[in-house]
Amino acid sequence: MAWFEKSAEAPARVPTEAIWVVCPGCKAYIAKEAWRAADKVCPRCNHHDRLACRERVALLTDAGSFKELNAEVSFNDPLKFTDSSGAYADKAKANIAKAGVGESVLTGTAAIDKIPVVLAVMDFKFLGGSLGSGTGERILLAAEKAIALKRPLIIVSASGGARMHEGIVSLMQMAKTCAAIARVKEAGLPYLSILTDPTTGGVSASYAMVGDLNISEPKALIGFAGRRVIEQTIKQKLPDDFQTAEYTLAHGFLDHIVPRKEMKAFLAKVLRYAGF
Amino acid sequence: MAKNTQEKLSPWDIVQIARHAERPNIADYLRLLCDDFVELHGDRLFGDDRGMIGGFATIGGEKVVLIGHRKGRGVEENIEANFGMASPEGYRKAMRLMRLAEKYSLPVVTFVDTPGAYPGSEAEARGQAEAIAHNLEFMSTLKTPIVVVVTGEGGSGGALGIAVGDRILMLQNAVYSVISPEGCASILWRDGTKAALAAETLKITADSLKGLGIIDEIVPEPAGGAHADVTAAVAAVKKAVLANLAVLKKIPLDKLVEQRYAKFSAMGRF
């Protein structure tokens, strides 16, 4: 055990949030500085924790190369949706402030090891990374930008699925984004999909699953239906490894599982094979 | 009279009609709407999903490829059809038949009636998400006209997996939704008994969807719902399908595909 770790047992002193992070994977107390230095990957159990979209951009792109596109495209509230916890519009606005991004995906142009790309990165902190009309529009515009600039398109997904608050309009974003992806492919441009923890529901059943390459991180949750729904349907308990990246790869739906610190180099290598 | 009865129905009432055990199902449409049907089986990869039916069909003299979810009538049929919940094999069979339609220059007509794609462990293992995603991508570029008819329950991604088209028709008492009212109620209201409220809030009826610009046309139903007069209900669907096919067949294929892209691109742009 390295100096920056403490045992999984309760530490002698009460840890403060300022110094320690509790790993969601193994519950060990990890020094915050070490946690950050490892890009939120647990040095003890290799748990790849969720990243904010800008953290992911910093990790994957050349310093200073990212330029955001379509920041003005944001959520819509076509149903004027309100549930028991309040109005969707209020929640969405609060999420913009909380996540520091105008929708559940951040899009822009960037360079990966000097290769110019168009990049879209989802943020699970924004309403669970749900696919709303603003998300769909940003992804479509990113795909169209990739075609216009003749650049590869890379989408990093992190989402629980379609955004219920936008009803049928959110469902249609699955068709809309896939139509845009089809055009990127018709233009002969690479489309790389990175499915991070979690990628489920309407996002796994649309753009996330149709990459030229589908790539993931260790132990990421990937699936269509939720575990609880499936367990209720089949009246059986599912094994722990069900719907992990490793399970998805073994069943033939992922090309590669790449540790976080190697992801940028992996993408650059693939793009060079693709002629960039 | 019929109109007045209709106006009093709540979205939750309409959900009950859409799910009615006697509502016309794919077997009724094949029997009453088609002059001829040659069923084509299998996805060529794993199996033949009985929750999704497809083949060559002739409708009022028009040759098409017809694909639809299958709900059974009675327990035995429903178990075979998995209550209209298709597996990855169903979506892959649908895609195979749509490729054939493109090759043979036949329009595609799809009938949507499913609670949702099957949420089972085998379906996950064989790539339910990939199967649906691939269809969405593929249907957006298919070089033949596609007419979609939502006949009963349009259940989320499982419905959309065969519902990307040039014209989206919906029966008057059909519903189409991102999630079931029960599912939405239990997640967002944390109370499954709020399904009626969720049904209203989600705006899942044909009228609402027409208002939102998601569907193109509402097919009227007989008073009391399609099950009250199956022959008349099917006749209205036949008339609407043929009218739309006639219009679409005149559009050059490149322009048709361009229009389809524009149609879906505009969804959610306000």
Ligand SMILES: [Zn+2]
């Ligand atoms: Zn850990």
